[in-house]
Amino acid sequence: MLNIICKHNCKDCYALRICAVQAIKDQQSSIYVETDDCIGCGACRRACVVFSYDQALKEKTVEWLKGAA
Numbered sequence: 001m002l003n004i005i006c007k008h009n010c011k012d013c014y015a016l017r018i019c020a021v022q023a024i025k026d027q028q029s030s031i032y033v034e035t036d037d038c039i040g041c042g043a044c045r046r047a048c049v050v051f052s053y054d055q056a057l058k059e060k061t062v063e064w065l066k067g068a069a
């Protein structure tokens with residue numbers, strides 16, 4: 001399932017670039033994660049402050065980032 005993560009859409013999304021399985025997509029000026037492809041490595045959360053510090057996002061992603069904190 002494609003889940004929206006960020007509407008910032010930085011010029012060069014660090015999270016998108018670091019994802020080894022290309023689960024992070026840039027579509028319609030927003031950043032999405034394809035949860036079926038995500039392996040829960042947590043690299044995106046280390047690469048981007050949005051992934052790391054946004055509490056609402058943290059709660060939203062807990063389910064698919066199993067054990068990746």
Ligand code: SF4
Nearest residue numbers: 006009010013014048
């Ligand atoms: S996920 Fe992070 S790096 Fe990517 S566009 Fe959003 S704020 Fe920028």
Ligand code: SF4
Nearest residue numbers: 019038039041042044
């Ligand atoms: S946790 Fe998932 S979306 Fe994030 S970098 Fe790892 S595989 Fe990609």
